[in-house]
Amino acid sequence: MGGDAVASLAAQVAELAAYPPGASLPPDAEIVVAQLIDKLEHGDLRAAEQDHAGRWQAVPWVKQGILLAFRVGRIVRMGEEGLIPFFDKHTVPVRRFTLGDGVRIVPGGSSVRMGAYLAPGVVCMPPMFVNIGAWVGPGTMIDSHALVGSCAQIGARVHLSAAAQIGGVLEPINASPVVIEDEVVVGGNCGVYEGTVVRRQAVLGAGVVLTRGTPVYDLVKETVYRGTADTPLEVPAGAVVVPGSRRVMNGWGADQGVAIQTPVIVKYRDGKTDLATALEGWLR
Secondary structure, three states: OOHHHHHHHHHHHHHHHOOOOOOOOOOOHHHHHHHHHHHHHOOOOOOEEEOOOOOEEEOHHHHHHHHHHHHHOOEEEEOOOOOOOEEEEOOOOEOOOOHHHOOEEOOOOOEEEOOOEEOOOOEEOOOOEEOOOOEEOOOOEEOOOOEEOOOOEEOOOOEEOOOOEEOOOOOOOOOOOOEEOOOOEEOOOOEEOOOOEEOOOOEEOOOOEEOOOOOEEEOOOOEEEOOOOOOOOEEOOOEEEEEEEEEOOOHHHHHOOOEEEEEEEEEEOOOOOOHHHHHHHHHO
């Protein structure tokens, strides 16, 4: 999408978003929303972008446009005749795919919302859900019961294992969405939330939970990674992370021997690492 076209669409979104809550929007609002959703769905626009230093940042006007889609939408009945109906905003229905999209969607109750980009070669195992504004790179597998939240950015050749939850971040509009970079393995029942960035080729063992307030202890480099109010939690490239715990050091909790869940980096990937064996060894 050319720079002038992007600037024009961004200006239209900003103008519509400036209307006060409850005010009627002009008739062309639906057209602007439809253009934005189409560009997101084809990968021409993204809700987050990476700068030259590798930092991920939200594209606020894109997220503003997604919020407009819900504001403009009215509740309608959706779904094929004879099946269980759905009732949702008419501006954000379920996305329809063709063979030409090159996406494999196995039967069994999966759903992808319009305005989500799935690259050719993505595999969707049932049931799974991808929300509006999400971007999923080529060769990625979204396994059963996995969620890709609104505006989440998933790289190429990622494996989101069964029941993995990748949180969505729509508001505030300047808040960076969750980012999973290329060739990351996200284990079963993992949760990645609040704008966390998982750098390329990292491995999250089953059950790891990451949020902005979660400290990650690196046993290899003997350091602790934390997010702040202004910066996301970042898991380093190639890190192998497993669920761990740390003792409460004082007070009644210490007296009772209470420990708090925390993710732990136990090693870094290399070409000689058998990931399954390495994880099993640490977890045992």
